[in-house]
Amino acid sequence: MGKTTKLKNKLAVINSIQYLHILIYILLAGIMFLVMYSNVKPEVLHLEILHPSEQTIRSPLTIEDKIATKAKQDAAVKEVDDVFTLKSEYADNQVDLAISIFDSIDETNSEASDVYKSKVKEWESLTEEDRGEEPKPLSASEKLQMLKTKLPQDLTNRIPDDVFTALLTASPEQLSRTKDAVITAVNNVMNTRIPSSEVENAKNKVVEELRYSSVDTALREPMREMARFAVVQNVYYDVEATEEKRQQAIEAVEPVKILQGQIIVEEGQLITRDIYRQLELLGMTNTNNPIQPFIGLALILVLVIGALVYHFYNEIPTDRHRNIYLLIFAIIFTITILLMKGISLFQQIDYSDIGYIVPVAMGAMLIKLLINEKVAILSSMIFAVCGSIIFNQGVTGTLNFTAGIYFLFGCLAGVLFLSKHNRRGKILQAGLFVALINIVVIFSIMLLQNGSYSSLDYGSSIIMAVLSGVIAAVLTIGLLPFFEAGFNILSTMKLIELSNPNHPLLRKILTEAPGTYHHSVMVANLSESACEAIGANGLLARVASYYHDIGKTKRPHFFIENQMNIENPHDKIAPQLSKTIITAHATDGAETLRKFKMPKEIVDIAEQHHGTTLLKYFYHKAKQQSDREILESDFRYEGPKAQTKEASVIGIADSVEAAVRSLSNPTPQKIESLVNNIIADRLQDGQFDECNITLKELDIVAKTLCESLKGIFHSRIEYPAEATKQKVKEA
Incomplete structure (x- = not known):
């Protein structure tokens, strides 16, 4: 072997x-x-804290220093002032409260007067014998008790009784003046910011507001007490707003990053705890x-x-x-x-x-x-x-x-x-x-x-x-x-070497079967362009075409392209023998190529380019000469069928070139019809069943072959002497 x-x-x-x-x-x-x-x-360094660094160390990557970022965020939070919110509605609330107290006093006085009048009327309706002592108006203490029933207990507990008593005993005119003065002063003071630390100052301020009022002297102190009572804190610490502001301060802090290439410590610099921490963060001190x-x-x-x-x-x-x-x-x-x-x-x-x-x-x-x-x-x-x-x-x-x-x-x-x-x-x-x-x-x-x-x-x-x-x-x-x-x-380099005309096998074809050599060159030109058009290996198709008919050198004169000025030997032998000679060129060629250790791809194409096609000329000739039944299978190539796109295209180009060459007047219409018929015949015969060529690619092959053939034959002139000649190809 x-x-x-x-x-x-x-x-x-x-x-x-x-x-x-x-x-x-x-x-x-x-x-x-x-x-x-x-x-x-990562590079692992052997470092000691509080010792000089033996080399300049740079960060191998960009990473966030979360500890430094947290410290920066904490500092930003400390700079945020607490948020205190002014409760603007408190001014109206306290003014309304003062008004309600004075209204309750007016209401109490009115009710006390009604009670007194009712008693007097009842007393006057009695006879003199039944009348007792004449009724007297309600005392201040009685009015006070009536007033306390109208006001919340927590309010009456915080305002001295003598304040209420003085107001209850004041004339309506003086009470109205007192009310107006208190409401005005309270409204003015409560519309300013009064935090808890300024409540006492605000109370003093409302007293100052009342200094020039026209209220009687007896009512001045009660008036001041009522005003002081109505002034309260209206600025409070806002937890949510403060937290939101702190969060904004935290988010505004840019993350502290150790940048790739940043110097962490220079040669000779003391390695502090913070520097060592950064090196740890970068994984440069981890021995694992x-x-x-x-x-x-x-x-x-x-x-x-x-x-x-x-x-x-x-x-x-x-x-x-x-x-x-x-x-x-x-x-x-x-x-x-x-x-x-x-x-x-x-x-x-x-x-x-x-x-x-x-x-x-x-x-x-x-x-x-x-x-x-x-x-x-x-x-x-x-x-x-x-x-x-x-x-x-x-x-x-x-x-x-x-x-x-x-x-x-x-x-x-x-x-x-x-x-x-x-x-x-x-x-x-x-x-x-x-x-x-x-x-x-x-x-x-x-x-x-x-x-x-x-x-x-x-x-x-x-x-x-x-x-x-x-x-x-x-x-x-x-x-x-x-x-x-x-x-x-079979590399591109090898294919180019095999395409050298001085190759022994190509010289053998040229000297022993010159017609076949010319035919092979034509097939090479046609198949290369067609293969390149469908994305197949055009160079392989060209080189394989050079060698595909090498088997014809065994009996060159039995093939029409080599019959120059000699009789056709097939005219003198039986069609069965002609079939055997013609079909043998595929197997003979493959055997010759194997002897010369040619690449398998080229050997396969030589063996497959005819597939299992029918030799129609000799098949019909045999049917005409014989009375017995002639089987198509007896006049077919042995195969195998084409296994690759390149083998399929070369088989088509081989048949097309020979057929077009036999035309007496190869017009573009004739060429196109001939090419389409040959491809359709092979497709119907199942010659493409074992390769992966598609119908679309076959259509591209047909168009490419037509263009190439039209370029070859478009300028051919038929001379009168040629008009009487017609060559018929048997194989």
């Missing part, structure tokens, strides 16, 4: 392992974690490894692996051996990230810009060449994230955004430049393009940082940027053959 067969068997085993992709994802996550954990683990960096890195890895799973599931179809491509990615990724980690160790020699020399674009370019562009772009982003973490020494925080941007632009430059230039020489050009982008990015970063850089700084950065691009290209060229050979990969 040859080495190639053994390799294919091993790859088949790898691809058949059901849960291999899960294991690869776990290994990738583990490798990334091990490589980057040392870069995210904190769990937060572990969780943060784990979350990043979850995002990275999730993105990889999504892209590989959607971008790598199952028939392209997803496990194999994932394993290739894992190897390239591991090589790249270990290279980054190894070079990062030189940061310890106090040269933080050493990361500029890392040829990280190598990984992105290899992934672009061996897998596809979308996965390469995703990889560029992942390399940028990993690089920003790995090269974080000497920067504030966990991420070195400068390194991340540098790696991202370098990788993307390599990926995008290789999208159209894929030869080995072009890879070197891509490396130079990466170097150019690296230089531009470095200059941009230096200008944005607005720092003072010497000529040596600029020179060393440029040298490392150039070396990064060149080394990336050299490593890509050097590693590419190992991946191609180790995983039996």
